[in-house]
Amino acid sequence: MNYLLPLQAQTNTHTMIWNPSKECMSRDEMMALQSKRLRKIVNYVYHNVQFYRNKMQVMDLRPDDIHTIEDIQKLPFTTKQDLRDNYPFGLQAAPNSEIVRIHASSGTTGKPTIVGYTRKDIGVWSEVFARCLSSFGVTRDDIFSVAYGYGLFTGGLGAHYGVEQLGATVVPTSTGNTEKHIRLLQDLGITGIACTPSYALYLAETMEKLGITKDDIHLRIGAFGAEPWTDKMRAEIEERLGLKAYNIYGLSEVTGPGVSYECEVQHGSHINEDHFFPELIDSKTLQPVGDGEVGELVFTTLSKEGMPLLRYRTKDLTTLTHGQCACGRTNVRMGRIMGRSDDMLIIRGINVFPSQIESVILSLEEFAPQYMIIVDRQGLLDTIKVQVELRPEFFVDDFPAMERKKKLLIEKLRSVLSISAQVDLLPPGSIERSQGKGNHVIDNRKLV
Amino acid sequence: MTIQQLSVFVENKSGAMLNILNLLKVEGIQLLAVNIADTVEYGIFRIICSEPSKAYKLLQEAGISVTLTDVFAIELDDKVGELARVLEIFHNESISITYLYSFLLNGKGIMIFRTADSDRTREIVILNKLKFIAERDLYSLV
Numbered sequence: 112m113n114y115l116l117p118l119q120a121q122t123n124t125h126t127m128i129w130n131p132s133k134e135c136m137s138r139d140e141m142m143a144l145q146s147k148r149l150r151k152i153v154n155y156v157y158h159n160v161q162f163y164r165n166k167m168q169v170m171d172l173r174p175d176d177i178h179t180i181e182d183i184q185k186l187p188f189t190t191k192q193d194l195r196d197n198y199p200f201g202l203q204a205a206p207n208s209e210i211v212r213i214h215a216s217s218g219t220t221g222k223p224t225i226v227g228y229t230r231k232d233i234g235v236w237s238e239v240f241a242r243c244l245s246s247f248g249v250t251r252d253d254i255f256s257v258a259y260g261y262g263l264f265t266g267g268l269g270a271h272y273g274v275e276q277l278g279a280t281v282v283p284t285s286t287g288n289t290e291k292h293i294r295l296l297q298d299l300g301i302t303g304i305a306c307t308p309s310y311a312l313y314l315a316e317t318m319e320k321l322g323i324t325k326d327d328i329h330l331r332i333g334a335f336g337a338e339p340w341t342d343k344m345r346a347e348i349e350e351r352l353g354l355k356a357y358n359i360y361g362l363s364e365v366t367g368p369g370v371s372y373e374c375e376v377q378h379g380s381h382i383n384e385d386h387f388f389p390e391l392i393d394s395k396t397l398q399p400v401g402d403g404e405v406g407e408l409v410f411t412t413l414s415k416e417g418m419p420l421l422r423y424r425t426k427d428l429t430t431l432t433h434g435q436c437a438c439g440r441t442n443v444r445m446g447r448i449m450g451r452s453d454d455m456l457i458i459r460g461i462n463v464f465p466s467q468i469e470s471v472i473l474s475l476e477e478f479a480p481q482y483m484i485i486v487d488r489q490g491l492l493d494t495i496k497v498q499v500e501l502r503p504e505f506f507v508d509d510f511p512a513m514e515r516k517k518k519l520l521i522e523k524l525r526s527v528l529s530i531s532a533q534v535d536l537l538p539p540g541s542i543e544r545s546q547g548k549g550n551h552v553i554d555n556r557k558l559v
Numbered sequence: 560m561t562i563q564q565l566s567v568f569v570e571n572k573s574g575a576m577l578n579i580l581n582l583l584k585v586e587g588i589q590l591l592a593v594n595i596a597d598t599v600e601y602g603i604f605r606i607i608c609s610e611p612s613k614a615y616k617l618l619q620e621a622g623i624s625v626t627l628t629d630v631f632a633i634e635l636d637d638k639v640g641e642l643a644r645v646l647e648i649f650h651n652e653s654i655s656i657t658y659l660y661s662f663l664l665n666g667k668g669i670m671i672f673r674t675a676d677s678d679r680t681r682e683i684v685i686l687n688k689l690k691f692i693a694e695r696d697l698y699s700l701v
Contacts, residue, residue, distance in 0.1 A: 498600075501568065506624035508566030508603055509657075510596070535600040538568040538624045 129245035129277070130238070133385045134440045138433070141441070145180040145388055148413035153177045153186065156419050159204040162197055163187070163421060180388065183411060184399070188422045191224070194364065199225040205416045215263040216363040216462060223263070226363055227417040233272060235414055236366045239383040240273020243372035246381070246438075247332050247357040249303050251278040258292065258306035258314075259337065259460070261285045264529075265367030266337050266460065270305040273369060279303070286310065289317045296328040303332040305359070305368075307460040308340035308348060312491035315351035325353030334359045336368050337460035338493075339448050360445070364423055365410045371445055376437045379444030386414050389443060390422065391431045394452040402431055407452050408445065426453045454552065456486055458493045461530045465551050468497055468532075471523050477505045477516050481542040486554040493556065496533040497524065498542055506538070560681060560691040561629040563611040564671065567604040568624035571597050576604055582621055588614045591697065592671065594660040605660070607632075607671060609698055628673070631680060632697060634690040635661075635668035642670065648687050654680055669697070 128134050136144070154174040156163040166187040167173070176185060194202060203210070211230050215223035228236070249255065255274045259266030267285055274281040282301060284292045292314065295301060304311070311333060318324070330352050335345075336359040345356045360380050361368035370387050371380035382389050391406035392399055400406030408425045430446040456463045465484055472478050479500040487494045501516065517536045524532045569575040576595065583590070589609040596603050608614055611627060618625040635641045642661065649656060659672040669692065674680045684691055 501624065503568075503619070503622070503624040506566075506568040506626060508564075508605070508626055508628045510598070510603070513601075537570050537601060539622055541570045541572075 127245050127248075127250070128439060129242040131439075133383075134242060134381070134442055136385075136441055138441065141384065142180050144385055145413060146178070148385075149180055149183060149388070149411070150174070150177055152411070152413055152415070152419050153421070155416075156204055156421060160202055160419075162193065162202055183388065183390065183422065186411075186421045188397070188409070188424055189420050190424050191364075191426070194224050195222055198222050200227070202420070203227050203418050205229050210417055212268075214265045214268075214363055214367065216265070224364060226265075229416040232366070232415055232417045235386055236269060236369060237272040237276035239366070239386060240269060240369035241276040242383060243334065243357075243359050243369055244273055244277045244279070244303075246372050246374045246440075247303075247334055248355070248375070249274075249277060249279055249332055249334075253279040253302045253332070254282060254299055255279045255303040255305065256282045256284045256292070256296065256301045258284045258286060258304055258310060259368075264461075265361070265363040266305075266307075269361070269367035269369060270334070274305075289314060290321065293318055293321060293323060293328075296330065297323070300329045302329055303334070304330055304352075304354070305334040307337050308335040308344050308356075309338060309459055309488070309492050311335060311348045311352060311356075312344070315348070316491050319351075325351065328353070330354040333357065336360055338457045360448075362410075362425055362427075364418075364420060365412060365425075366415070370410070374436060374438035374440060378436065379432055379446050381436070381440050381442045381444050384442050386412065388413050389431060389445065391429070392424075394426075394428075402433055405430055405449060426451050426455065428452055456484075456495075456552065456554065458486065458495050458530055461528065463495065463528055463530070467527055468524065469551070471520070471527050472497075472499055475520060475523065477501060478520065479539060482551060483542050484552045486552065486556060488556045494533065495530070496535060498535040498537055500537050500539050500542055503539055560631060560684060560693070561677075562607065562632045562671075562692065562694045562697055564628045564630045565606040565608065565611055565614055565618070566626045566628045567606065567618065569595075569602050569604045571600050571602050575602070579604060579606075579618065579623065582617060582623075583608065583614055586613065586617055588617075591664065592660065592662040592669070594658075594671075596658065605658075605671075607662075607697075629677070630671050630673050631677075631684070632692040633670045633672075633684065634692055635670055637663065637666060637668050641668065645670065645689065648683060648689070649674070649680075652679070652683050654683065664697075 157174045209229045210227040212228045214226050257270040259270055261267030271281050271283055331354050333354045333356045335356055348356045357373045358380055359368050359372050361370040365387055371382040373380050388411040390409040392409055394407045405428055408427045408429050410423050411421050412419045428449045432444045435441050454465055472482050479502055481500050483498040485496040517534050520534050567579055592607040594605045615625055615627050654674050657673040661668055661670045
């Protein structure tokens, strides 16, 4: 057997289109494929998910009413609240015997969002992630470090399977242990990395502290996502790590990272629309919004078996651009995430809802219901600080006892949010009371 | 042997102590000593004053986090090495001082402190013939 690739392939430095038959389809072919898959998925959820059958019956809608992809507008929306109401398995369409993996993301009330994957779902996810990597220029010759958190979060395992699917070498470094990571970057000659943009900057910072420069490592490609970032951050990451930085987008409800990806043109992120059909809507009227206009991104999973979703409202605000890209791909591109249509915060790649923090505070009798959340980017990492008022009857003239009360809240927040928050313990009346529905969040991060 | 101290929970912010002191002033409460210990975001403001019970009620009614704390008060001669001598006694008995502050009143040094073990502290004060001050004596010195 000959494992050697032809010389030309070994030295190829141009980016390759992983699956041209899907990434470069004509619009007519794509719509025909999407229509076929939509008919199938609607029929599938109607017969396997009571939630969707009920919703469609209330709307007097039958699977036969869906003919083409344009009929998608007849279908009901799905929201994060629906996922919560049907926790844990209510929206699962496949029987448990077919589910091979479960991921979970944070929910607003301490209830996580559960997503089950069949073997085929994992295969699709690996395939779309491989398309992303290939678009970034990753090849089988690359050694790729996955520095997203491994675990319930979709980032780690999602990227891991994508790298293996592509055939590059995966190094599952996960997060934390940054010094060992830097050592491996040097010793193994790692050429690619997937992580959050803020972790990339933290990595650069740690390298500088250790006296290691970008010339001592061999990174050439970075796949960054899971949190909003700016062109300024991109330039800084590229400069400090000596690599080319690409955006990758995804959300666990839909599959995880790999829903969309940049190409070498870096003019928006191509959506894997043969699997995840995007719509852009006005968050208030729920009516479609045209190319170039800002709207809320909505996804329908066209091929998912485990937990297929119809018209899932991501709450992410962006734009869509159809038409062929200079890279040759024809799949639709989404712009930068410009914000959220709800109050969700993304801190170090983790979704945090103010209501989660509120429910933790309210569950502890020591604290008054007033609170303030202050988000910042200090140096390179997102920080989150929660200011709370200690009720008068719990004040004691004893610093260690006061610090224990603070620690109790920090621990509870950590277990619910999966990230550590700083806590400011304050006397009653310190936090400004707002009229009516209070704004509890100050986000000092400059992202635009 | 012990006297009552007001302990007030304050935000570490300009004007926080002033608000407390103004409330006490209005009711004619006289201060003998104050001390502030702070962390990054909050502090504990400790006050020795006339009529501590009245002051406590007053602050509590104003919605302020306040407690009355029993603290030891010992009279020291105003001379070099006196505080060190007394602290050595406690150190030799393995009693840790939680906090301590001092002030001068009519030419006498007054040392206010708290320890982790009040009963043992009481014994040591008596056995070593340290001169403790009762509340009524303290205010009569004013």
